[in-house]
Amino acid sequence: MRTHTYGELSAANIGQQVRLAGWVNRRREHGEHLAFLDIRDHTGLTQCVVDNSVDVRAEFVVAVTGTVTARVEGTVNTDISTGEIELQDCTIEILSAAEPPPFPIDERADKVDEMVRLKYRYLDLRRERMQRNLRIRSKVNAAIRAAMAGQDFVEVETPMLMPSTPEGAREFLVPSRQKPGSFYALPQSPQLFKQLLMVGGLDRYYQIARCLRDEDLRADRQYEFMQLDMEMSFVEVDDVLSAAEVGVLDAAEAVTGVRPNEVPRITWHDAMERFGTDKPDLRFGMELIELTGVFANTGFKAFSSANSIKGIKVDGGALRYGRNKLDGLTDEAKSMGAKGLVWLKVVTSEEENSQKLAFQSPVAKFLSEDETAAIISAMQASEGDLILIVADEWTTTCEVLGELRNRIGRPPVHDGPYHYLWVVDFPLFVGVDPATGRPRPGHHAFCHPHPEDLDKLESDPMSVRAWAYDLVLNGWELGSGSIRIHDPVLQRRVFSLLGIDDEEADRRFGFFLEPFKFGAPPHGGFAYGIDRLTAILAGESNIREIIAFPKPSSGIDPMTSSPSEVEASQLDELGIRVLPQAE
RNA sequence: GGUCCCGUAGUGCAGUCUGGAGUGCACGCCGCCCUGUCAAGGCGGAGGUCGCGAGUUCAAAUCUCGUCGGGACCGCCA
Numbered sequence: 001m002r003t004h005t006y007g008e009l010s011a012a013n014i015g016q017q018v019r020l021a022g023w024v025n026r027r028r029e030h031g032e033h034l035a036f037l038d039i040r041d042h043t044g045l046t047q048c049v050v051d052n053s054v055d056v057r058a059e060f061v062v063a064v065t066g067t068v069t070a071r072v073e074g075t076v077n078t079d080i081s082t083g084e085i086e087l088q089d090c091t092i093e094i095l096s097a098a099e100p101p102p103f104p105i106d107e108r109a110d111k112v113d114e115m116v117r118l119k120y121r122y123l124d125l126r127r128e129r130m131q132r133n134l135r136i137r138s139k140v141n142a143a144i145r146a147a148m149a150g151q152d153f154v155e156v157e158t159p160m161l162m163p164s165t166p167e168g169a170r171e172f173l174v175p176s177r178q179k180p181g182s183f184y185a186l187p188q189s190p191q192l193f194k195q196l197l198m199v200g201g202l203d204r205y206y207q208i209a210r211c212l213r214d215e216d217l218r219a220d221r222q223y224e225f226m227q228l229d230m231e232m233s234f235v236e237v238d239d240v241l242s243a244a245e246v247g248v249l250d251a252a253e254a255v256t257g258v259r260p261n262e263v264p265r266i267t268w269h270d271a272m273e274r275f276g277t278d279k280p281d282l283r284f285g286m287e288l289i290e291l292t293g294v295f296a297n298t299g300f301k302a303f304s305s306a307n308s309i310k311g312i313k314v315d316g317g318a319l320r321y322g323r324n325k326l327d328g329l330t331d332e333a334k335s336m337g338a339k340g341l342v343w344l345k346v347v348t349s350e351e352e353n354s355q356k357l358a359f360q361s362p363v364a365k366f367l368s369e370d371e372t373a374a375i376i377s378a379m380q381a382s383e384g385d386l387i388l389i390v391a392d393e394w395t396t397t398c399e400v401l402g403e404l405r406n407r408i409g410r411p412p413v414h415d416g417p418y419h420y421l422w423v424v425d426f427p428l429f430v431g432v433d434p435a436t437g438r439p440r441p442g443h444h445a446f447c448h449p450h451p452e453d454l455d456k457l458e459s460d461p462m463s464v465r466a467w468a469y470d471l472v473l474n475g476w477e478l479g480s481g482s483i484r485i486h487d488p489v490l491q492r493r494v495f496s497l498l499g500i501d502d503e504e505a506d507r508r509f510g511f512f513l514e515p516f517k518f519g520a521p522p523h524g525g526f527a528y529g530i531d532r533l534t535a536i537l538a539g540e541s542n543i544r545e546i547i548a549f550p551k552p553s554s555g556i557d558p559m560t561s562s563p564s565e566v567e568a569s570q571l572d573e574l575g576i577r578v579l580p581q582a583e
Numbered sequence: 584g585g586u587c588c589c590g591u592a593g594u595g596c597a598g599u600c601u602g603g604a605g606u607g608c609a610c611g612c613c614g615c616c617c618u619g620u621c622a623a624g625g626c627g628g629a630g631g632u633c634g635c636g637a638g639u640u641c642a643a644a645u646c647u648c649g650u651c652g653g654g655a656c657c658g659c660c661a
């Protein structure tokens with residue numbers, strides 16, 4: 001049907017008779033016997049010179065037979081790769097007529113209401129941006145597959161229909177026809193199956209797996225998303241991180257042409273101390289500075305009662321942050337659980353002939369001269385800086401300042417440079433279940449405690465680290481994983497801490513635990529979100545832009561109108577009755 | 584469930600604060616003109632439930648209340 005694509009033609013083809021096929025991009029009329037047609041395919045576009053009687057307009061699908069000709073002097077277009085040539089003596093064959101599209105098929109559609117783009121996604125996909133994004137995605141997938149296969153990982157598909165496990169994310173349920181009243185669940189992840197593959201002796205498993213979670217949608221979350229899911233036997237943490245890194249870095253190199261440096265590692269505790277979050281964005285500084293010692297003997301009540309005091313410094317922020325903005329930050333801090341937010345503007349002292357720095361702040365009068373000097377020294381502050389201090393429980397202090405740091409300093413996620421980061425040694429338990437009074441697992445109940453902390457499991461469970469780790473890119477969590485418990489005795493100890501006795505464990509996790517009685521290898525794994533990785537590599541801040549057919553945050557697809565009602569007979573067959581909607 | 588922002592021709596916008604007739608602007612569309620453009624150009628034309636509903640007013644795109652839709656974020660996402 002075609003001898004060439006539109007983007008590949010150049011002066012080297014001059015004189016050749018070619019046949020091309022594609023969409024009419026634009027038509028320029030110049031009188032009765034001359035018109036220019038820019039015709040486009042996914043590779044680019046070429047100008048065709050035709051008689052004005054040719055009856056086509058934008059988005060018609062045509063086949064063109066013509067002769068590649070050098071453009072006459074003065075008409076070369078240096079803006080496009082095919083600008084030196086054009087097709088003369090064209091015969092246009094209409095393959096499909098087209099109505100005018102609802103929005104322009106070019107970069108102007110970037111500004112079109114996203115619902116309109118999604119309703120006509122097949123038109124949106126014709127645009128260079130979307131073509132590029134989907135091809136980047138394909139490269140990412142290919143690079144990851146090659147990286148995994150190259151490390152002797154075995155690609156195995158796991159079921160989409162699996163038992164419901166109420167822990168974790170809300171599941172999509174699928175009613176059973178053969179067993180009315182019973183349901184499958186769509187996988188939140190292949191977690192259970194990949195561990196059973198290890199028991200099954202696969203040694204190294206991977207899958208580009210579709211995962212489904214019925215939680216509210218966000219810029220970085222869809223109901224359906226793709227994970228590179230992997231699991232390895234006879235490994236320790238380093239083995240998993242090294243193996244996982246290869247795919248991520250290969251994908252990055254395939255897209256950007258630059259191989260990222262080795263991924264640095266930071267412990268969860270250090271991440272919280274320095275950045276106030278378990279997914280630090282390393283593209284900017286503004287690290288949390290420890291100030292607790294400065295106020296050991298303070299008379300300022302807000303600080304004397306707190307066991308963790310930290311601050312961040314906004315360079316030159318004193319002028320940019322007026323009372324309104326500071327009140328906004330204070331409200332933000334309070335909404336996150338802080339008792340308050342202390343702000344200090346660094347100014348030159350008002351004392352005559354003094355070069356000393358001082359604070360302009362509602363609380364300045366509560367701070368001693370020594371404390372003022374110590375803060376300025378610790379924060380390395382200079383005139384015009386803004387200092388924000390939170391004094392609270394350690395977790396609150398870190399989290400609040402981490403959020404303020406992001407809010408004030410964080411660039412859009414896709415702005416370079418890329419900073420990959422492993423966060424390791426997550427706590428085994430995070431917080432307490434208010435219903436049971438028991439610790440809650442930080443990752444999941446099958447996560448292996450750090451061996452050095454095993455003796456504290458019962459005596460001080462909240463201080464126990466886990467063999468769990470996250471991969472972070474520019475402040476986005478790309479993925480997480482852990483070494484799993486393969487020893488039933490240790491598993492029972494962890495369950496016991498969670499308040500799960502043998503009977504309950506058997507009831508909730510029986511089909512998953514029984515295999516471990518038959519000889520489970522030590523194993524661990526990891527999974528990372530391919531949508532998020534692709535979005536950042538493609539320079540997009542929303543994963544919808546790198547998904548062919550995404551859903552808006554309502555979950556309602558404007559193109560297909562799903563979800564939709566079904567025939568009563570379908571419900572009958574499944575034994576399902578729909579309740580009337582509550583008013 | 585919550586906070587903030589948005590909704591005006593097919594598309595993108597101005598107008599909304601400070602109420603006064605939708606001749607509003609650009610692109611697109613239709614017709615005519617035009618032999619070297621490349622977001623071609625010129626002339627003309629069609630195209631509107633100002634998201635929807637109530638209220639205030641002599642008068643509402645504009646003010647008020649409600650509602651629907653969309654976006655970002657919080658909750659949620661082991």
